[in-house]
Amino acid sequence: MFSRSCLTTAGVFIRLLKSFQPLHRLSDSVPAHRCGRLAVLRSRSRLPPLPGAHWIRRYHTNTQMPKKEKAQVKRQPAAAEAEASGPVTRDKSGAVTITVHAKPGSKHSSVTEVSAVEVGVSIAAPPTDGEANAELIRYLAEVLELKKSHISLDKGCRSRNKLIRVDSCLSPEEVLRRLKQAAG
Numbered sequence: 001m002f003s004r005s006c007l008t009t010a011g012v013f014i015r016l017l018k019s020f021q022p023l024h025r026l027s028d029s030v031p032a033h034r035c036g037r038l039a040v041l042r043s044r045s046r047l048p049p050l051p052g053a054h055w056i057r058r059y060h061t062n063t064q065m066p067k068k069e070k071a072q073v074k075r076q077p078a079a080a081e082a083e084a085s086g087p088v089t090r091d092k093s094g095a096v097t098i099t100v101h102a103k104p105g106s107k108h109s110s111v112t113e114v115s116a117v118e119v120g121v122s123i124a125a126p127p128t129d130g131e132a133n134a135e136l137i138r139y140l141a142e143v144l145e146l147k148k149s150h151i152s153l154d155k156g157c158r159s160r161n162k163l164i165r166v167d168s169c170l171s172p173e174e175v176l177r178r179l180k181q182a183a184g
Contacts (some may be wrong), residue, residue: 043092087119088176096166096175097154104160106130109139111183118161119179133157140164143182144175 085100099118106122113120125135141148146168157161166175180182 010159014143022135028054086116086172086176088172088179090172091165096168098164098171098179099167100136100140100162102132102136102160102162109135111143111179112178114183122128130157133162136162136164144168144170144178146170173183 039140089097091097099173101118101120102123104123106124109124110122112122123132123135125131137151150160150168152164152165
């Protein structure tokens with residue numbers, strides 16, 4: 001079918017192609033403004049680089065970004081956790097906070113219960129126009145033996161569950177002791 005000389009020529013050509021080492025830079029004969037365009041065209045077509053083509057920077061798509069290490073949270077001692085679980089705690093700013101369940105409209109103001117979650121307080125004022133909130137602050141100032149200006153309503157102005165902020169030198173343990181003493 002093929003002559004012996006044709007097969008020999010094809011074998012030499014194949015050996016020549018296998019030993020060919022492609023250059024990765026264009027020769028100086030190609031102008032610089034065409035080098036970039038030629039390299040971009042070759043990189044888009046995903047063909048092997050032409051002999052003498054520029055280095056083509058390829059970005060790997062299968063690599064992942066490095067992950068941030070999570071900051072380790074320091075655990076507070078068990079005594080601080082037990083303190084934070086009760087109705088009287090110390091907030092981030094250093095003030096003492098009391099979780100109160102208000103019961104407005106009673107005959108007289110009193111501390112009804114001190115549970116592990118909240119302090120129940122009956123208030124002798126109707127829940128209209130902030131009268132019950134004002135009476136709650138007045139009564140807690142009387143029980144804790146503080147000025148009314150040291151006690152403020154932090155959250156829950158329209159709710160029965162309130163968060164009272166006490167700005168004084170009293171510790172949470174002392175506030176809790178005085179509330180339990182008022183409860184009887």
